[in-house]
Amino acid sequence: MNEADSEEMLLHLFGFGYQKTSVLNEADLVLINTCTIRDHAEHRALSYLGRLAKWKAEKQGRKIIFAGCAAERLGKLVQKRFPQADIICGAKSLDKFPEILEKSSLFKPIKTANTPKEASKKVTGQVSIMRGCSCKCAYCIVPYVRGEASSISPEIVLENCRQKAKTHPEIMLLGQTVNAYNYKGFTFAKLLEEVCKIPEVKRVRFLSPHPVFIKDDFYKVVQDNKKIARHLHLPLQSGSTKVLKDMKRLYTAEEYFEIIKNLKQLDFLISTDIIVGYPTETEEDFKQTLELVKKCNFSFAYCFKFSPREGTPAAELKEIPQKIVENRLNILLNEIRECSALAYKSRIGQKEEILFETKNSGRTSGNLWYRTNTLEKVGTIKEILIKDSNGKILK
Ligand code: SAH
Numbered sequence: 527m528n529e530a531d532s533e534e535m536l537l538h539l540f541g542f543g544y545q546k547t548s549v550l551n552e553a554d555l556v557l558i559n560t561c562t563i564r565d566h567a568e569h570r571a572l573s574y575l576g577r578l579a580k581w582k583a584e585k586q587g588r589k590i591i592f593a594g595c596a597a598e599r600l601g602k603l604v605q606k607r608f609p610q611a612d613i614i615c616g617a618k619s620l621d622k623f624p625e626i627l628e629k630s631s632l633f634k635p636i637k638t639a640n641t642p643k644e645a646s647k648k649v650t651g652q653v654s655i656m657r658g659c660s661c662k663c664a665y666c667i668v669p670y671v672r673g674e675a676s677s678i679s680p681e682i683v684l685e686n687c688r689q690k691a692k693t694h695p696e697i698m699l700l701g702q703t704v705n706a707y708n709y710k711g712f713t714f715a716k717l718l719e720e721v722c723k724i725p726e727v728k729r730v731r732f733l734s735p736h737p738v739f740i741k742d743d744f745y746k747v748v749q750d751n752k753k754i755a756r757h758l759h760l761p762l763q764s765g766s767t768k769v770l771k772d773m774k775r776l777y778t779a780e781e782y783f784e785i786i787k788n789l790k791q792l793d794f795l796i797s798t799d800i801i802v803g804y805p806t807e808t809e810e811d812f813k814q815t816l817e818l819v820k821k822c823n824f825s826f827a828y829c830f831k832f833s834p835r836e837g838t839p840a841a842e843l844k845e846i847p848q849k850i851v852e853n854r855l856n857i858l859l860n861e862i863r864e865c866s867a868l869a870y871k872s873r874i875g876q877k878e879e880i881l882f883e884t885k886n887s888g889r890t891s892g893n894l895w896y897r898t899n900t901l902e903k904v905g906t907i908k909e910i911l912i913k914d915s916n917g918k919i920l921k
């Protein structure tokens with residue numbers, strides 16, 4: 527989601543005559559789009575901003591924009607402690623980014639805006655379909671820095687999809703609880719159906735769905751539309767119903783597993799997010815997470831150590847000693863590695879539709895990586911018989 531926000535901000539900056547570069551010393555402007563989901567992400571952003579003071583002083587006219595979730599949470603502190611930041615634009619104000627630029631008088635719009643050469647090279651075009659989140663997971667800072675959930679009108683979303691599809695055969699719909707999308711009765715399932723109707727769209731993905739919002743109309747639309755990728759990144763967080771309740775996740779471990787069973791019947795591969803060391807997690811709870819992970823056979827998982835976020839209910843709880851958390855994390859990571867290798871090896875001998883993202887590599891509908899020695903056209907889909915896998919890539 528941050529990537530999509532960065533892309534939007536970049537488009538506005540192109541309108542002010544800027545071009546994208548990855549070479550710091552060539553740049554006249556640095557845009558830092560920040561995340562605050564875990565303490566570590568926020569620290570990294572702040573320390574980078576700190577280091578940029580020297581870069582800014584080295585040449586006159588250099589500018590810094592500090593944007594996103596950490597900017598929302600820490601705006602005032604950043605203003606005081608980091609005078610090198612010319613503009614601070616919090617996540618809730620991203621819609622007003624162009625006005626903020628204009629008002630600052632640091633930037634002057636130009637008549638012939640630069641075109642975003644970089645964005646069109648990617649196979650996947652990202653389209654935000656909603657902003658914010660109205661769930662109140664006890665550990666999570668997102669609702670505080672991004673505000674309540676609101677769906678973007680289907681007209682705007684579909685027009686954005688049509689535009690992106692001209693250069694990006696794969697469309698990725700984005701939202702914190704993407705499948706909670708509902709614009710005056712226009713549901714997520716309906717939106718998926720409409721996106722699939724766009725002829726240039728070859729594959730549709732979405733991120734992040736929440737288990738609680740998966741409804742029967744979703745299964746139906748998947749069955750009817752081959753363009754919908756057979757992969758879901760469905761955050762689990764914990765395999766213990768007790769911890770899930772403490773986290774206010776609104777589903778039980780059993781309910782989550784039921785969804786997985788339904789999805790597997792439709793040939794889906796599932797990846798997930800898991801938090802280890804939530805303050806109320808006992809050894810027994812952690813064991814239940816491991817057991818559920820084995821049963822679900824995830825193709826991949828992001829595993830995070832619990833990070834207390836100031837202002838959230840979970841930050842008030844007594845933390846588990848770091849040694850125990852690290853130990854649990856290592857055990858879980860090993861388990862996930864085995865699951866992932868199994869997911870790859872299970873595809874040997876099967877036919878897969880590969881969407882090529884480079885001349886010799888691409889992804890399956892189930893989101894597994896494939897590599898070949900032959901040369902293919904980027905952006906095309908080809909049906910390929912999988913001959914081998916080392917557990918990390920299909921061949
Ligand atoms: N909206 C999505 C995920 C958003 S945040 C969802 O509900 O699933 C991405 C992931 O960061 C979460 O799935 C969670 O695993 C992790 N996360 C969020 N807050 C965290 C915290 N305080 N400590 C550790 N991990 C956290």
Ligand code: SF4
Nearest residue numbers: 659661663666668702
């Ligand atoms: Fe955070 Fe996701 Fe829960 Fe929303 S649904 S509060 S973004 S973890």
